[in-house]
Amino acid sequence: MIFGKPSPSSQDGEVDEDSPSTLPEPIRPKVLTFGPPARSSGSPPSEDSTAPTPSKPLRVAKLKAADTVSLEEPPVVPSNSTATCPYMERYAIEVLVVGAHDEPIAELAVELRKSDTEALASKTDASGRARFEALQKQRYDLCLPTLDSATWEVVGREPLPAERARSAGNATWRAPAKAPEASSPHVVVQGECLAEIAARHGFLSEVLWNLPDNGKLKELRGASALLFPGDEVVLPALRVKTQSCEVGEAFRLRRKGAREQFRVRFLSGDGTPRGGIPYLLTLELEGGAEERKGETDGDGYVSEPVPPDVDKVRLVLGKEEPQEVYEFQMAYLDPLDTISGVQARLTNLGYPCGEVSGELDSLTRRALRDFQRDHSLEVTGELDDTTRKKLEELYLS
Known part of the structure; x- marks a missing residue:
């Protein structure tokens, strides 16, 4: 390949070496060499080239001082314990509901209200207790949603033991129970x-x-x-009452006025009280039977508090045979201002009126005359105020 014109040659064909060449210079690649940077024999340059370089003895002294300080610090002891985040801790509140005579009340609705729209609902167990768990640390309101405000009160409040104060899980909040708003x-x-x-x-x-x-x-x-x-x-509409509370507390609530008095008197044939006689009293309730034991008092009375929903009372008088057995149907006695109420009282006092018909028939008039005669009243066979008052006095209602 010809890159240019040849230079003039001499006559004998020799090339003049002193004359400049007319050929272009060949292209040579540029070679880069990689290797460690050149270091001087002195100390490495500091960030501030103008700062004085400390001497070796001074640097050694500083390192020894740092080692001494590190050795004086308390050693780090590894631990397997973990701390719970305060926002994740959960607590409990407990409630005990009793009656007027400190008897536990079972199956009673209890609410714990977080706000006007959020509540936890529970019911007391056989021991009268309810427990709310998985609660965050804040204030709440206790409520007995099926009871009027005048019907219950707080009679005790104390902190829970540590093992019962804490809880776990997540609470399920729902809308509070609604009470009737109108009469x-x-x-x-x-x-x-x-x-x-x-x-x-x-x-x-x-x-x-x-x-x-x-x-x-x-x-x-x-x-x-x-x-x-x-x-x-x-x-009327129930009046709602709440009790402010905090987590980790136990409350004792009392339901007021939920007991009635059962009272019956036993007299001998001559009218003297039969005192000191043992008895067994059986109450028939919706949830089963309840038994009581005791003795008639000096005036011959058996007096026991009973729930208002008791249906029947069975009373066995005496321990030895022959025992006397009496049964009382509760809340079936009509008022004294009705004919049927008078007939029932006369019959139970030993003046039979036949069937309780609610009519002032001949049998009822005869019973009235016998009753009036035995109690020194005017014998008329009519229901006058004096006869009614004497019936109420002897029948205790």
């Missing part, structure tokens, strides 16, 4: 009394009896113990 009438049926109606709907009997809406009933019957089938009892 409603309740029509009485046979076997109901005011105490039983009040207890079933969460009221005290005196609250219902003194309610202005029940004024006509109060005037008609005169006494709250007995009602007649067909009577109407107005039930």
Whole structure:
């Protein structure tokens, strides 16, 4: 390949070496060499080239001082324990509900309210206890949603033991229970009394009896113990009451006025009290039977507190044969201002009236005359006020 014109040659064909070459310079690749940077024999340059370089003895002294300080620090001891985040800790609140005589109340609704829209619902167990768990540390409100505010009170409050104060898990919050907002009438049926109606709907009997809406009933019957089938009892809206509480606490609540008094008197043939006689009392309740033992008092009375919803009372008098057995149907006695109520009382006192018909028939008039004669009353065979008062005195209702 020809890169250019040849230079003029001499006549003898020799090339003049002193003349410049007309050929271009060949292209030579540039070679880069990699290797460690050149170091000087002195100390490495500092970041500030103008700063003085410390001497070797000074640097050694500083290192020894740092080692001494590190050896004086307390050693780090490894631990297997872990701390729970305060936002993840959970606690509990416990509630015990008892009656007027400190008896546990089972199956009673209890609520723990976090706000107006969030609540935990529970029921007391056979021992009257309820427990709320998985609670964050804040204030809450305790509530008995099926009881009127006048029906319960706080009688005890104390911190829970440490092992029972803590809890785990997550609580499921729901809307609080809704109570009736308006008054409603309740029509009485046979076997109901005011105490039983009040207890079933969460009221005290005196609250219902003194309610202005029940004024006509109060005037008609005169006494709250007995009602007649067909009577109407107005039930007002429940008044809600709450108790402020904190986690890690135990509360003792008491339901007031939920017991009635069962009372019967035993007399001998000559009218003297039969005192000191042992008895066995059996209460028939919805949840089963409850037994009580005791003795008649000096005046011959058996007196026991009973739940208002007791259906029947069975009383066995004496330990040795022959024992006397009596059965009492509770809340089936009609008021004294009715003919049927008078007939039932006369029959139970030993003056039979035949069938309790509610009519002043010949058998009832004969029973009235016998009763009036035995108690030194005017013998008329009629239901006058004096006869009614004597019946109430002897029958205790």
